[in-house]
Amino acid sequence: MSKTKLLASAIALLGISAAAASGLTGDAxxxxxxxxxxxxxEWRLITVAHEAGKNNDIRAVLGNDIAIKAFRDGTRPFPDGTIIARLAYVYESSPQNDKVFPAPQSFVAGNPTNLQFSVKDSGKYADTGGWGYGQFENGMANPSEPLIKSCFACHVKLDASKDFVFSHYSP
Incomplete structure (x- = not known):
């Protein structure tokens, strides 16, 4: 086998490994x-959030097309098919950026901590306000049932007129 074909095979294998690590292998x-x-x-940004306290993370909240339309139109409850993603990262200061400013003031997203999804299906998830939840670390589903059960227990504390969604659309 030529060096070019061997290199191409290695790159293809790494691509397969990266896809598996991304969680796209069906891990539920x-x-x-x-x-x-x-x-x-590739989804659009809904908002950015910082959670202080125990998590101390910064989050990008993304939505599929159905979610974005519902946020923009103010549609509540959200229609079935809405999916909201939360990408969480360590919230950390940036000494590199602070060198440019007159005082320490720059914070950035550090290493990723987890990825969460809220999926709207009013029939399938009727017992939890129409929402199903998933949390993933390193592309793998977190197997902790108590953690996943705690999702709706927290969301249900919100005003029902917000359809149990924490995020607000930031146009």
């Missing part, structure tokens, strides 16, 4: 069976 969260949707990184 417990209870709700939520999987990582293909192409979610």
């Amino acid at each position: 969260s417990p209870i709700f069976g939520v999987k990582i949707p293909e192409g979610y990184r």
Whole structure:
């Protein structure tokens, strides 16, 4: 086998490994069976959030086309097919960026911590306000049923007129 073909084979194998690590292999969260949707990184931004306290993370909240339309139109409850993704990263200061400013003030997204999805299907997830939840670390579903059960227990504390969604659309 030529060096070129060997290199191409190695690159292809790495691509397969990267796809498997991304969670696109069908790994589903417990209870709700939520999987990582293909192409979610191409979705549009709903908002950015910082959670202080124990998590101390920064989050990019993305939505599929159905979610974006519902946020823009103010449609509540969200229609079935809505998927909201939360990509969480360590919230950390940036000494490199701070060198440019007169005082330490720059914070950036550090290493990823987890990925969460809220999926609207009012029939399938009727017992949890129409929402199914999944949390993934390193592309793999978190197998902790107590963690996944706690999702709706937290969301249900919101005003029902918001359809149990924390995020607000930032146009």
